[in-house]
Amino acid sequence: MATVEELVQQYQTDKALQDEVKAILADGKVSMQEFFEFAKKHNVSVSLTDLPKYMEQAKQLGFIK
Numbered sequence: 246m247a248t249v250e251e252l253v254q255q256y257q258t259d260k261a262l263q264d265e266v267k268a269i270l271a272d273g274k275v276s277m278q279e280f281f282e283f284a285k286k287h288n289v290s291v292s293l294t295d296l297p298k299y300m301e302q303a304k305q306l307g308f309i310k
Contacts, residue, residue: 247289249299253306270309275300 247255256262269279277296284291291299303309 247287249289249291249302252287252289253302266308273310275303275309 252262256266265283269275269283277293280296280299281291300309
């Protein structure tokens with residue numbers, strides 16, 4: 246199982262992953278369903294209680310505004 250940090254590192258060099266994230270963020274927001282489907286697809290274990298932390302991290306990385 247991958248960690249969020251490993252997925253962020255992969256994002257730096259993986260064009261397909263970058264395109265997938267761009268498509269999810271095209272409407273300027275991320276639903277919980279989109280978030281958990283993405284995590285499941287990439288075999289990343291996250292809990293609902295961690296969601297605010299990861300959303301903040303995504304903002305800091307410039308993925309969302």
